[in-house]
Amino acid sequence: MVTKSSRKSAETTEPAGLAALAKLADVSYGSLEHELRATITALEGQALRFETVIENVSQGICFFDRDERLILSNRRYAEIYGLAPEQLRPGLTLSEIVERRAAAGTAALATDAYLAMAGSVNSGKGPRTWTAKLPDGRTIQIYTQSMPDGSWLATHEDVTDLTANRQIVDERISLQALIDWVPNYLWVKDTQSRFIVVNSALATDSGRDNTADMIGLTDFDIHPPEVARKFRQVEQSVLESGQPLIDAEEFVVNASGTVKWLSSTKVPLRNAQNEIFGLVGIARDITARKQAMSCAADRQTSWR
Known part of the structure; x- marks a missing residue:
């Protein structure tokens, strides 16, 4: 039998319990938010270090997704092909980049032929390392590494002097x-x-x-x-x-x-x-x- 006093005690305890749970939830949320911010800061620092390393590599580097869209590239990659870094923004297709290289006079092959070559390399049917002779007489050595998800990373190196x-x-x-x-x-x-x-x-x-x-x-x-x-x-x-x-x-x-x-x-x-x-x-x-x-x-x- 529930008495008035026991009912009153329960009513008093219930709001206190909810308040404690709310306070615990706030503390947990604050802790998670702090950890999340710390993680984001650490990732941002790693990304900055990674970007610094990529930008200071002597080879041109480019990374494409499985749909042949540019994910990232460094300044040296643009320099090798006579392009401004802003002309190689992420999201451009390989076809669009090859056309820009053709316009700059630094395309080794016609667009269709280059895309066919890239497709052959990424499918494992073509050599992963090959050289391209540019119209200006320079020789570029290209190494391509395919990824399991269909994306690929390529390095481009000017080996003309060598x-x-x-x-x-x-x-x-x-x-x-x-x-x-x-x-x-x-x-x-x-x-x-x-x-x-x-x-x-x-x-x-x-x-x-x-x-x-x-x-x-x-x-x-x-x-x-x-x-x-x-x-x-x-x-x-x-x-x-x-x-x-x-x-x-x-x-x-x-x-x-x-x-x-x-x-x-x-x-x-x-x-x-x-x-x-x-x-x-x-x-x-x-x-x-x-x-x-x-x-x-x-x-x-x-x-x-």
């Missing part, structure tokens, strides 16, 4: 088959002291099965740090001064542990604009001569 330098190397240094006949070490390096041409004698003594395994390596990959550092200093001096180094005596320890004395010549390479883009080196083994000289010196000392 291609031209390689052609110069091919003109000045004979075919690989020919240089492999040279018994002395023979190599070509770029301005960062990375090997771009190597003969079999040098590759073998460096512990590599193929000359191709040496491409892109530096002396730090095949010699102790102190030896590699000395070679780098000498080469940078040649590159900076433009003066060749002739018959300098150097020693190395090859991959089998054999100590060799070398007579090295390093000459800077220049392109058609007389700019230094690397150096060519040749080193002949003078170990036997050094040993003979050492023995002669020892005998002379013993006679005294």
Whole structure:
């Protein structure tokens, strides 16, 4: 039996309970709102860092959705194709972008042919890396990575100078088959002291099965740090001064542990604009001569 006092107590307790629930809801909402704002701030910070990185990449970058609409691109992508960044706003179709490149004189193919190429690449039927020759003579290397949802990311890199330098190397240094006949070490390096041409004698003594395994390596990959550092200093001096180094005596320890004395010549390479883009080196083994000289010196000392 419900009495007046119990009914009155319930009526008094009920509003208090609702007030407590309301207060708890307000606190929970405030906490969730704070967490949400913190999350949004963190995401905005990450997005800003991501955008900064994208804008400072030396390659042109573009990202398209499955409907071939631009999601984002960086300034370098616009520069490569002679466009203003505002001409590449998100939402444009690949077809519209190719037409703008055609208007700027930087389209490698007609619009339909380019779209067919892109479709072939994104379907997995075409190569993911290919080069495009622009009307102004530049060569652009394009790498495309498709995503599971049908979107894709592509990088565009101007490799004109690299291609031209390689052609110069091919003109000045004979075919690989020919240089492999040279018994002395023979190599070509770029301005960062990375090997771009190597003969079999040098590759073998460096512990590599193929000359191709040496491409892109530096002396730090095949010699102790102190030896590699000395070679780098000498080469940078040649590159900076433009003066060749002739018959300098150097020693190395090859991959089998054999100590060799070398007579090295390093000459800077220049392109058609007389700019230094690397150096060519040749080193002949003078170990036997050094040993003979050492023995002669020892005998002379013993006679005294």
